Amino acid sequence: MAASIPKIGWEQISPAPLVLVFGKESYLAGRALQRLRALLLLEDPELEVHDVDAGQYSDGALELIASPSLFDEPRLIRVENGVKATDAFIADALRYLAAPVDGTTLVIRHDGSTVRGKKMLDAIRSTPGAIEVVCQPLKRDELVPFVRAELRLLERDATPGAIAALVDAFASDIAELANAVRQVAQDTDGTVTEQVVRTYYAGRVETTAFAVVDAVIAGDVARALVTLRQAIATGADPVPIVAAFAMRYRQLAKVSGAGGGDGQAARQLGMQDWQVRNARRDLRGLSDALLCDAIEAIAHADAAVKGAERDPQHAVERLVRQLAIRQAA
The missing domain is CATH 1.20.272.10 (Zinc Finger, Delta Prime; domain 3)
Incomplete structure (x- = not known):
């Protein structure tokens, strides 16, 4: 059985090649994404940021965005709406997980309200070097x-x-x-x-x-x-x-x-x-x-x-x- 990846709180997020932001508390998820972007910009002000809606995804877009550029700038790919991911996105994400691109940080947001994309989530959670940021509603x-x-x-x-x-x-x-x-x-x-x-x-x-x-x-x-x-x-x-x-x-x-x-x-x-x-x-x-x-x-x-x-x-x-x-x- 594959080892699970670290699960951390939103305030503990740090740069990693693959980040799963999981849970129903959208405010904490947003804070986590802001913190991650700020940390990556501190590492390199030339960071490229790309936003993807997994629910409106077209085949091949992830590979195109993640491909190294001429000047090899680091890039942050923020994927929202993983809970409604299209079949095309799930397939492309699974291919990407098998061969991540150096210098690219892929963040996938999934609120866990449905089991849509379970195969993708399982794959992320068994990918070495990945982290999971838990963003569930806070208890009283x-x-x-x-x-x-x-x-x-x-x-x-x-x-x-x-x-x-x-x-x-x-x-x-x-x-x-x-x-x-x-x-x-x-x-x-x-x-x-x-x-x-x-x-x-x-x-x-x-x-x-x-x-x-x-x-x-x-x-x-x-x-x-x-x-x-x-x-x-x-x-x-x-x-x-x-x-x-x-x-x-x-x-x-x-x-x-x-x-x-x-x-x-x-x-x-x-x-x-x-x-x-x-x-x-x-x-x-x-x-x-x-x-x-x-x-x-x-x-x-x-x-x-x-x-x-x-x-x-x-x-x-x-x-x-x-x-x-x-x-x-």
């Missing part, structure tokens, strides 16, 4: 690392609350999430905080987990439940909603035991001054006993939404109702 728990990586590329720092706010507001579309990260990083100065994100994207964040937490801490049972239901109706997941509660109540617990002024406590706790100031305001209506009970309830809800119970939406609504009623008492 992969979005926070994605945002962190985007911020590193932009050389910006952000608080965990800011990252959670971005993920919560734009989790349904990875392209929108990446654009939101880039926009807030380019348009603001200093560390990106939760407050910055909530102010900057007020229209998107107003019915997210953070608004639910705010309503609960304010003891507004009706607003908390309405906001929660709006958030879930627009695609918010119970897991990050409970995570937002855990984050906020952990902050409250840390601040409750801190002495000194807001600035001094912030430095001791690794928080922003405004976070300490807001936490102390919220703690005025929260006894130590209520805080302990809330943290315990959040722990139970966290387990429930992660599989301990069959209905995660019911579990998070129960948490919201329970905490808001206690806060209002």
Whole structure:
């Protein structure tokens, strides 16, 4: 059995004679192709770039494009729509795989939604020197690392609350999430905080987990439940909603035991001054006993939404109702 080729993430793509960009997440595939082109241009600014639609392919075109030119410039051939590849393209691709052209990088994009071109895919995956770039949709728990990586590329720092706010507001579309990260990083100065994100994207964040937490801490049972239901109706997941509660109540617990002024406590706790100031305001209506009970309830809800119970939406609504009623008492 032929050895399989390396499978890597889109951000790890590097020049190779043959690259398969596979998976349904078109945004990540596009990022991978941009990165590959940039890397090849760094190697040689004379790079020739050719685009081919495998679904509209005519017999012999691949061989013609890949043939060495008079001046022997390196070339990048980007093949889109491999999932609808014509019989002619599949046949020509198989012939090319048997004898790749030196100095040519062939990239084939296939989203995997059908088995069209399976023989071609199998051949690519057994070709020495080839690589496969996996571009599948990111799972919810992969979005926070994605945002962190985007911020590193932009050389910006952000608080965990800011990252959670971005993920919560734009989790349904990875392209929108990446654009939101880039926009807030380019348009603001200093560390990106939760407050910055909530102010900057007020229209998107107003019915997210953070608004639910705010309503609960304010003891507004009706607003908390309405906001929660709006958030879930627009695609918010119970897991990050409970995570937002855990984050906020952990902050409250840390601040409750801190002495000194807001600035001094912030430095001791690794928080922003405004976070300490807001936490102390919220703690005025929260006894130590209520805080302990809330943290315990959040722990139970966290387990429930992660599989301990069959209905995660019911579990998070129960948490919201329970905490808001206690806060209002």
